[in-house]
Amino acid sequence: MIAGETDRPLIVQSDGSLLIDVHNPGFEGCREAIAPFAELEKSPEHIHTYRITPLSLWNAASAGIGKDDVLDRLERWTRFPVPDNVRFLIGDTIERFGKLILRPSKSSDTLLLTVADSTIRAELAGQKSLERYLIPTEDAFIIRLVDRGTVKQALIKLGYPVKDEAPLSKGDPLPISFREKSLSGYSFVVRDYQKEAARALYGDGKAGSGFGTIVLPCGSGKTIVGMEVMRLMQTNTLILTTNVAAVHQWIDELLDKTSLTEEQIGEYTGDRKLICPVTVGTYQILTWRPDKEADFPHFDLLRKYKWGLIIYDEVHLLPAPVFRVTAEIQALRRVGLTATLVREDGREDDVFSLVGPKRYDVPWRELEQKGWIAEAHCHEIRVPLPDSLKIGYAVADKRGKYRIASENPVKIEITKELILNHTDDHILIIGQYLNQLKEIAAAISAPLITGKTPNKEREEIYESFREGKTRVIVVSKVANFAIDLPDANVAIQVSGTFGSRQEEAQRLGRILRPKERGSTFYSLVSRYTTEEEFAANRQKFLTEQGYKYQIELWEVD
Incomplete structure (x- = not known):
C-alpha cells in the first residue's frame, strides 16, 4: 500500500538522520517500522530524530532484515525520495554482515574465518593489530579458539561484524521443567x-x-x-x-x-x-x-x-x-x-x-496496551531554587551546579506533599545523593536503603514493603536494577545520575508490574538550572517508547 502524504511523517536526510513528525497520523506506524534499524537521538515535543548507524543496521541484518526491507520501510513512510548516498550507506553496511563468517576448522583448537572478498582479506592481512591472531590461508584465516572473542571485538571496530557460525559447547545436561502451579500457590504460564x-x-x-x-x-x-x-x-x-x-x-x-x-x-x-x-x-x-x-x-x-x-x-x-x-x-x-x-x-x-x-x-507501550505492564503516567515537576542557593549556584562549576540543583531542599517539602496525595499507594523515593536521601528519610520517618545497607537488613526492608507493613521506602541507585517490588506503583525521583537514559528507564521499571490503578512516576527538577538539560536527556529513551511527560511548575508559598 502506498501512503498518502498526509500519513507520511518521515524525512530521510542525507547525513543518515531520520526526522519524524510526532503530530502526523502515521507517527506510531512509522516509528514501529524504523525502530529495528535506527537509533533514537532526540525526542522533543514535535520532531523526533533517529539515526541509521552501522550497529543498528547489523542488528537488523542479524534478525533477517535485509537491505531491500529497510529501503521499503523508508520509502513507505518518507515524504521525499531517500537520498542516493543513504541508499548506498544502507546497502554497503548491511552487506558487510555475512562477509566474514566464523566456522569450524579441521582442528579442534582452531576456527576458520572465511572471507570471500579478496580485497577485504588483503585489508585484514595488513592490519598490525590483528597479525598475531590471524593465520592466513588461501581464502580464509585460521584463528585460535581462545582468540575467538578478541578477533570479533577487533573486527567490528574496523567495520566488519563477524557472523559467528562456529559450534557452541552444550555443557553438562540438566533437566529443567516448569511447574504447572508455583510453590507460592499461583497458576503459572509462560506468556x-x-x-x-x-x-x-x-x-x-x-x-x-x-x-x-x-x-x-x-x-x-x-x-x-x-x-x-x-x-x-x-x-x-x-x-x-x-x-x-x-x-x-x-x-x-x-x-x-x-x-x-x-x-x-x-x-x-x-x-x-x-x-x-x-x-x-x-x-x-x-x-x-x-x-x-x-x-x-x-x-x-x-x-x-x-x-x-x-x-x-x-x-x-x-x-x-x-x-x-x-x-x-x-x-x-x-x-x-x-x-x-x-x-x-x-x-x-x-x-x-x-x-x-x-x-x-x-516496545514498552505495546506490552502496556496488552495489559502485561502497568499503564504509566510520567510527570516532571519543576521546582524553584531557593534564593539562598542562587549565588552559590551561579559561581559553581558544571558538576557543582548539578549537585546544588539536585539537592534542592524544596524537593523535601514537595516529596511530603506527593506522599500525602498518594495515601493508598506504595511509594519508592529514589535519588543519587546520600545526604539528600538521609534528610528525606528522616523527614518522613521512612527506611533508607543505600549501598552500605547490609544485605540482610536490605532484604528485610524489601520484604516489609512487599507485605504492606511499610508503605514508603527511600532508596539510592542500588534499587535501579533487578529489584522485584511488585506492589510499588508510585516512584518519586529526587535526583539522578546526570543524563543517564538507562537509569530513567530502570527507575520507571520499578513500578510497571500490572496494577488496576496504573503507576505514576514523578521526576523533581530544579527550574532554570542544568538539571533541566540532564532531565531532558534522561527522558529520551522513555519518550522513544511512547511515554509522555507532563510538565508541571510547583510554586512555593
Whole structure:
C-alpha cells in the first residue's frame, strides 16, 4: 500500500538522520517500522530524530532484515525520495554482515574465518593489530579458539561484524521443567512474548544460534524469559546479575517456578561461594581483585566449569573487565537480558560481538496496551531554587551546579506533599545523593536503603514493603536494577545520575508490574538550572517508547 502524504511523517536526510513528525497520523506506524534499524537521538515535543548507524543496521541484518526491507520501510513512510548516498550507506553496511563468517576448522583448537572478498582479506592481512591472531590461508584465516572473542571485538571496530557460525559447547545436561502451579500457590504460564523471545534466541539449535541479546521492558518478566531459555537448553547454567538482592530473587524464582531443587542451585557472592549445576552470582564478585595490578581470581568461575549457558542479567551494565573473560568463553551459549541496549560507556558494539546481536525486542507501550505492564503516567515537576542557593549556584562549576540543583531542599517539602496525595499507594523515593536521601528519610520517618545497607537488613526492608507493613521506602541507585517490588506503583525521583537514559528507564521499571490503578512516576527538577538539560536527556529513551511527560511548575508559598 502506498501512503498518502498526509500519513507520511518521515524525512530521510542525507547525513543518515531520520526526522519524524510526532503530530502526523502515521507517527506510531512509522516509528514501529524504523525502530529495528535506527537509533533514537532526540525526542522533543514535535520532531523526533533517529539515526541509521552501522550497529543498528547489523542488528537488523542479524534478525533477517535485509537491505531491500529497510529501503521499503523508508520509502513507505518518507515524504521525499531517500537520498542516493543513504541508499548506498544502507546497502554497503548491511552487506558487510555475512562477509566474514566464523566456522569450524579441521582442528579442534582452531576456527576458520572465511572471507570471500579478496580485497577485504588483503585489508585484514595488513592490519598490525590483528597479525598475531590471524593465520592466513588461501581464502580464509585460521584463528585460535581462545582468540575467538578478541578477533570479533577487533573486527567490528574496523567495520566488519563477524557472523559467528562456529559450534557452541552444550555443557553438562540438566533437566529443567516448569511447574504447572508455583510453590507460592499461583497458576503459572509462560506468556506468548516470553516464549517468542526465548525461541528467537534458541533458534534452530544449530550453528549461528543460541546466543544474543533480548530487550524487554522492566516488569515484563525478563527472569521468566531467562528460565524459558534454560528450559529449552537443558544444561548447566551460570547466571550473573547486579547485586545480592537480585541473586536471591533469581534463586527464589527458580525454586518457585521450576523443577530445580535447593541442592541444584548455588549462590556465588561475597557472602557465599557455592557452585552447583545452576549458579547465580554477581558482577561485583566476578570483578573483585586485591589491587589494580592483580588478576581477577573469580574469573575461573567462568573458565573452569562446564557451563552450557551463561545468562547476563542487565547486560547493559556488564562491567568492562567482564568483556575480557567473555571474549575467552565464546564457545558457550549465552544470553543478555536488558530493558535498554543503551550503555553510558558507548560499548554497545562489544555487547553485539561478545554476547550477541539483538534477537528480540518489543516496545514498552505495546506490552502496556496488552495489559502485561502497568499503564504509566510520567510527570516532571519543576521546582524553584531557593534564593539562598542562587549565588552559590551561579559561581559553581558544571558538576557543582548539578549537585546544588539536585539537592534542592524544596524537593523535601514537595516529596511530603506527593506522599500525602498518594495515601493508598506504595511509594519508592529514589535519588543519587546520600545526604539528600538521609534528610528525606528522616523527614518522613521512612527506611533508607543505600549501598552500605547490609544485605540482610536490605532484604528485610524489601520484604516489609512487599507485605504492606511499610508503605514508603527511600532508596539510592542500588534499587535501579533487578529489584522485584511488585506492589510499588508510585516512584518519586529526587535526583539522578546526570543524563543517564538507562537509569530513567530502570527507575520507571520499578513500578510497571500490572496494577488496576496504573503507576505514576514523578521526576523533581530544579527550574532554570542544568538539571533541566540532564532531565531532558534522561527522558529520551522513555519518550522513544511512547511515554509522555507532563510538565508541571510547583510554586512555593
